[in-house]
Amino acid sequence: MAKENGVSLSVIKRLPKYYRYLESINDRGIVRVSSKELSEITGLTASQIRQDLNHYGCFGQQGYGYNVKELMDELSKIIGVDKQYNMVLIGYGNIGHALYQYKTFRDLGYTFTAVFDKGTSNKEIEVKDIDELSDYLKNNKVDIGIIATPKEASQDVCDVLCDGEVMGIWNFSPVDLKTKNGVVLENVHLDESLFTLTYFINSPEDFNY
Numbered sequence: 001m002a003k004e005n006g007v008s009l010s011v012i013k014r015l016p017k018y019y020r021y022l023e024s025i026n027d028r029g030i031v032r033v034s035s036k037e038l039s040e041i042t043g044l045t046a047s048q049i050r051q052d053l054n055h056y057g058c059f060g061q062q063g064y065g066y067n068v069k070e071l072m073d074e075l076s077k078i079i080g081v082d083k084q085y086n087m088v089l090i091g092y093g094n095i096g097h098a099l100y101q102y103k104t105f106r107d108l109g110y111t112f113t114a115v116f117d118k119g120t121s122n123k124e125i126e127v128k129d130i131d132e133l134s135d136y137l138k139n140n141k142v143d144i145g146i147i148a149t150p151k152e153a154s155q156d157v158c159d160v161l162c163d164g165e166v167m168g169i170w171n172f173s174p175v176d177l178k179t180k181n182g183v184v185l186e187n188v189h190l191d192e193s194l195f196t197l198t199y200f201i202n203s204p205e206d207f208n209y
Helices: 011-026 035-042 046-054 070-078 094-101 103-107 130-139 151-163 188-202
Strands: 085-090 109-117 127-129 144-148 169-173 184-187
Touching: 011 035, 011 046, 011 070, 035 046, 035 127, 085 094, 085 151, 085 184, 103 109, 109 130, 127 130, 130 151, 144 151, 151 169
Parallel strands: 085 109, 085 144, 109 127, 144 169, 169 184
Antiparallel strands: none
């Protein structure tokens, strides 16, 4: 599976969208799909789809299109959803609770192994004290740390996760964090997404339907 150097972030962010639509198509028993048909489903141009996928290899055949299951399997390897991941959640407030309850994560192989918070008790699950996080990371393999804490605590939590040798951090706190030791970071700002929506509500001419 050859990959071109310098794949843009916009291409990378479209890959999960392709995977999601292919999964839906596969569930309907459709065996093959053309770039034109994918274009109609995703809202992207057929040319854009072909260019994006060509960064990672030649998956389709002219006159045939793409084998849905094979392309989905290849994308799962590229994205990394063909593997299992252990995750810890730090912050069990409203956002943390919603993330933990989202069943699809587990279906895709993302497993919560522990939840941490400060002075929080819960009858449904065991919530460890956040002061135990460092020792937990020393004694357990954790791939992903999810931060859903108030902004005042988030960088300290990030530092503990980086020192604990996690591979990636998914940050839901309302501040951009800085990682170290090669730890990958994805900041998720819900307000920015909402602001984008209201921008397009007020400037519909800029929206690409």
